[in-house]
Amino acid sequence: MGASYHQFCPVAKAMELLDERWTMLVIRELVAGSRHFNELRRGLPRMSPTLLSKRLQQLVAAGVVQRRPEGSEVQYLLTPAGRELEPIVLALGAWGVRWIGKIGDQDLDPKLLLWDMHRSVDRARVPAGRTVVEFGFDGVAPQLRRWWLVITPDDVDVCDSDPGHPVDVLVGCRLRTLVEIWMGNLGWSDAVRAGSLDLAGPRVLCQDLPTWFSSTFASVPRPASTASMQAV
Structure with a gap:
C-alpha cells in the first residue's frame, strides 16, 4: 500500500493502493486476460520482474487479486473487488484516447x-x-x-x-x-x-x-479537438 493521504474520502483511500507506479497497468493486464507471471511480463515489457512481484503481492494483500497455485505454476486472478475495476480501466483508456495528445x-x-x-x-x-x-x-x-x-x-x-x-x-x-x-x-x-x-x-x-483483430480502444469516438492535437 502506498503512502497515506490521511483523508477519509473513499477516492483518497482507493488511490493509496491504485496510484503507485504500474499498479493500474498490472490490473489492466489481468482485465485483458493475463493469468500467469510470464504473461503479465509480456504485457508489461518495461516493468522489472521484482517490481511486478511486489505489486502482485500488494494487490493480493489488498484483496484485489487472488494467488492460486496450479500444479507447478501460479495463477493470478481478479477477485470480485478486482473485477469491479474493469469498467474503470476501460473508462481510463477511453478517456486517454479522447483527451491525451499524440503518441511519442x-x-x-x-x-x-x-x-x-x-x-x-x-x-x-x-x-x-x-x-x-x-x-x-x-x-x-x-x-x-x-x-x-x-x-x-x-x-x-x-x-x-x-x-x-x-x-x-x-x-x-x-x-x-x-x-x-x-x-x-x-x-x-x-x-x-x-x-x-x-x-x-x-x-x-x-x-x-x-x-x-478487435482493438479495445480503436472505436472510441474522438472529439475534434483531440484529432487536431494528434495531427500537430
Whole structure:
C-alpha cells in the first residue's frame, strides 16, 4: 500500500493502493486476460520482474487479486473487488484516447503491440487451420524488426523468431503506422492507399485481415479537438 493521504474520502483511500507506479497497468493486464507471471511480463515489457512481484503481492494483500497455485505454476486472478475495476480501466483508456495528445516515439513498443494484437484475434474470422501473419517494421532495431502471429482454431501465438511455418500474409510498415491503426487514429485501408502499409499475400486474406483483430480502444469516438492535437 502506498503512502497515506490521511483523508477519509473513499477516492483518497482507493488511490493509496491504485496510484503507485504500474499498479493500474498490472490490473489492466489481468482485465485483458493475463493469468500467469510470464504473461503479465509480456504485457508489461518495461516493468522489472521484482517490481511486478511486489505489486502482485500488494494487490493480493489488498484483496484485489487472488494467488492460486496450479500444479507447478501460479495463477493470478481478479477477485470480485478486482473485477469491479474493469469498467474503470476501460473508462481510463477511453478517456486517454479522447483527451491525451499524440503518441511519442518513446511510447512505441512492438512487444506490447503484438502482445495486445495476439489476444484480440477473432479466431472465428480467420481461415480454418493454421494462418501465419508476419510483421516487418521499418526503422526499428534489427532484433525488433520481425514478428509473427501464428493463429490456429485453438490458440494464437506471438513469436519474435521465425516459427518455421509458411507465411500467409506479410505486413510491412513503420511501427508507428501500425500503432496508430491499432489505436484507431488511422484506418487500415487509408494506410494502404497512402502507401504507408504494405500487405502481401492472397488478395482475399489481405482484404480480410483487418477484420481478424478487435482493438479495445480503436472505436472510441474522438472529439475534434483531440484529432487536431494528434495531427500537430
